[in-house]
Amino acid sequence: MIEIYLLEQLVAVATHGTLLKAAEELYITQPALSRSMKKLEAQLGVSLFDRDNSKITLNKTGEYAVEYAKRILELNHEMCEGVSDFDRRRRTVSVGACAPFPLGELTPIIQERFVEMAVSTELADDERLITRLKNRAYQLVILHKRPDDDNLYCQHYLEEKLYIVVPETHPLSARDSITFDDLRGYNVLLGNSIGFWMDICRLRLKTENLLIQNSMDALFELIEASTLPFFTSDRIMERQNQPSGRIVIPIDDQDAHAVYYIACLAKDRNKYDAVFNAARDAVFRSM
Amino acid sequence: MIEIYLLEQLVAVATHGTLLKAAEELYITQPALSRSMKKLEAQLGVSLFDRDNSKITLNKTGEYAVEYAKRILELNHEMCEGVSDFDRRRRTVSVGACAPFPLGELTPIIQERFVEMAVSTELADDERLITRLKNRAYQLVILHKRPDDDNLYCQHYLEEKLYIVVPETHPLSARDSITFDDLRGYNVLLGNSIGFWMDICRLRLKTENLLIQNSMDALFELIEASTLPFFTSDRIMERQNQPSGRIVIPIDDQDAHAVYYIACLAKDRNKYDAVFNAARDAVFRSM
DNA sequence: TCGGATTACGTGCACCGTAATGATC
DNA sequence: GATCATTACGGTGCACGTAATCCGA
Numbered sequence: 001m002i003e004i005y006l007l008e009q010l011v012a013v014a015t016h017g018t019l020l021k022a023a024e025e026l027y028i029t030q031p032a033l034s035r036s037m038k039k040l041e042a043q044l045g046v047s048l049f050d051r052d053n054s055k056i057t058l059n060k061t062g063e064y065a066v067e068y069a070k071r072i073l074e075l076n077h078e079m080c081e082g083v084s085d086f087d088r089r090r091r092t093v094s095v096g097a098c099a100p101f102p103l104g105e106l107t108p109i110i111q112e113r114f115v116e117m118a119v120s121t122e123l124a125d126d127e128r129l130i131t132r133l134k135n136r137a138y139q140l141v142i143l144h145k146r147p148d149d150d151n152l153y154c155q156h157y158l159e160e161k162l163y164i165v166v167p168e169t170h171p172l173s174a175r176d177s178i179t180f181d182d183l184r185g186y187n188v189l190l191g192n193s194i195g196f197w198m199d200i201c202r203l204r205l206k207t208e209n210l211l212i213q214n215s216m217d218a219l220f221e222l223i224e225a226s227t228l229p230f231f232t233s234d235r236i237m238e239r240q241n242q243p244s245g246r247i248v249i250p251i252d253d254q255d256a257h258a259v260y261y262i263a264c265l266a267k268d269r270n271k272y273d274a275v276f277n278a279a280r281d282a283v284f285r286s287m
Numbered sequence: 288m289i290e291i292y293l294l295e296q297l298v299a300v301a302t303h304g305t306l307l308k309a310a311e312e313l314y315i316t317q318p319a320l321s322r323s324m325k326k327l328e329a330q331l332g333v334s335l336f337d338r339d340n341s342k343i344t345l346n347k348t349g350e351y352a353v354e355y356a357k358r359i360l361e362l363n364h365e366m367c368e369g370v371s372d373f374d375r376r377r378r379t380v381s382v383g384a385c386a387p388f389p390l391g392e393l394t395p396i397i398q399e400r401f402v403e404m405a406v407s408t409e410l411a412d413d414e415r416l417i418t419r420l421k422n423r424a425y426q427l428v429i430l431h432k433r434p435d436d437d438n439l440y441c442q443h444y445l446e447e448k449l450y451i452v453v454p455e456t457h458p459l460s461a462r463d464s465i466t467f468d469d470l471r472g473y474n475v476l477l478g479n480s481i482g483f484w485m486d487i488c489r490l491r492l493k494t495e496n497l498l499i500q501n502s503m504d505a506l507f508e509l510i511e512a513s514t515l516p517f518f519t520s521d522r523i524m525e526r527q528n529q530p531s532g533r534i535v536i537p538i539d540d541q542d543a544h545a546v547y548y549i550a551c552l553a554k555d556r557n558k559y560d561a562v563f564n565a566a567r568d569a570v571f572r573s574m
Numbered sequence: 575t576c577g578g579a580t581t582a583c584g585t586g587c588a589c590c591g592t593a594a595t596g597a598t599c
Numbered sequence: 600g601a602t603c604a605t606t607a608c609g610g611t612g613c614a615c616g617t618a619a620t621c622c623g624a
Contacts, residue, residue, distance in 0.1 A: 001367070002363060004289065005589095019604065020604085028591085030603075031591075031592085031606080035589080036589085038605095039589095044370050045371050051604080051605095053603095053604075054599085055597095056604070061377060064369070064373045068362070068365070072362050075358060075359050080288070082351070084333055086348055090347055305579090316617080317579070317580090318616075318618095340579075341624085
C-alpha cells in the first residue's frame, strides 16, 4: 500500500515539473522530495521518471501513476468532506413545512424529544416537501394536504383559519365576514415567509395589490405605521393581541381554512413516534 | 488527508469487531490501534465509535467511513497492480501470428530492434488478431489475409507452401503432386500449434484422420517411429532435412499456399518502421 | 478472572533538514 | 555561475511497544 503523502508529493511533482518547485509548494526540501519519489518507485517496483542527471521528467508509467494518485487523493478528500457531512446530517432533524405557524409549534416539541440533536427548519411547498422527505433531505414535514402514498406515515396535526385585519375606517370594516374576491382591488400587507399562504394570495388576489415585505420587522413596522389591511389567523391571535382600533374579519373561502398534517417516511414512524404523540397531545390540550 | 495505514486499521477493526482481534491481524498492539482510531476520529472531526468502556462498536458515521475506506484501499491496491501492469506492458512488444513459421522468423528481428524490451508471442486466427491489435493487446500481428482497414498499416511479408511427406511405400508416393482431396481417407500426423493450418486441415480433411499431437516432441517422435504421412513446407525444408526414405510431395490447392502480411496500427507505423524494413530486407536476402 | 479498552511512558525508525557534491545550461 | 537533482549525515516527530489500570461479564 502506498501512503497518501507520497501520492500528494507525486502529484505536486507532476504539476510543477521540477522537484524544487514542488518541494516549495509542499513546504519540504528538495532532498526530501527526491528521496520520496525514489521510495515511491521502489514500492511500486517501477521507474516513474526519466532521470537526466539534472532533470527528472515523468515517463509514461509515471503519468499513468499520477492519474491513479489524483483519483485516490480526490476520493480521500471526498471521504473527509463526506464523513463529516454525514455525521452532521445524522445529528440534525430536518423539518420542512408548508407554513410558519405549525412549524413554530412543532419545532420545540421535536427539540424536546431529541435533545442532543440540532433541528433545522425550512419552508417549501407540499410537492417539494414530499420529494425531499423521500430523498432523506427532511425527516419530518408539515403538509396542508394529506398525501396518498403508502411509503409515508401521516397524522392530522392542527388547523388554522385566515382573517383579515382592517382599520375601522376601511370600506370593509362593517362586514361580518368576507371572501378573497371582496379583497380584490385593495392593497394588503404581507410577509414573505408565510409558506403556502403566499400561493393562495397570488391565486386569489391581484399581484399588484400584494405589498410583500422581505422581513418580519418591516412588516410589523408597516402594520403599526400604516392603515393598510393585513392577514392574521385564529392561531396567531391566540398568541398575541392585535393593534387597537382595528377590525378583524374572518375569511369565508375554503382556501382560508388550512388543515395541517405531519408526515414522515413510513419506515421511520417508530423513530418519530414520540413526536407524533406529543404533537397530538399538544393539540388536544389546547382545545 | 487521511493516511492509508489509518484506513487499513479502520477496516480491520470493522471486520474483526474488536480492537484486540484487529490488532492481532495487523501485527500491532491493542494500544497502538486504540490511539490510531482516536487519531482518525480527531482528523475527521467526528466520532466513529460508540465507546462502552469495555467495548467499542462502529456507529452509523463509522460504518459510512468504513465504506469510503474500503473504496480508497481498493483503489490504492488497484494502483499498485495497475501501474506495474502498465509498466510491464509498456516494456513488451506483443506479437500475434496466424502461423508459427513467420512468427519464428519475425521474433528475432523485433528483439534486435527493441533490445531493452520483452517480446511476447502468441498464435491466433486472423479475426482475433485484428481485434486484439486494435485494442492494443498486440502491437504487431502476422496475418494470412491482407486486411481492408485504413486504421491498419500492412506490409507483405513472406510466403509458405505446404507439402506432404509420405514413406516410399505409401500409395501416394508415386504422385508428382496431390490435392487435399487425394489425402482424404489417409491418416496424417499433425502438431497442435500450427496456427491457421489447423483450420485448413479441419476444413479439407476428415477429423478422424487428423492425428493431432499436443507437443512437438511427441510429433517428432512419431514421425521417426511411424510411417504415417505428415506435413512440411518449403520454409521448413530450407531449415532442416527430412528423414531418409520419405517422399516429399507438393500440395496443389490454393489453400496450401500461404501469403503472410505484417500489420500494426496505422498510427504506430513509425514506431515499428525499423521492424518492417528489416523484415522486408530479410525476405529479399533469402531470395 | 478473563476479555477488552485506555492511559502513561520510553524507544526506534522513518522522514525531514542541512550541507555538500554533481551535472547541465 | 545559475538551476536542479542526488548523496551523506545528523536530528526529531510520531507511531509503536511495554506495562499498568480500568471496566464488565
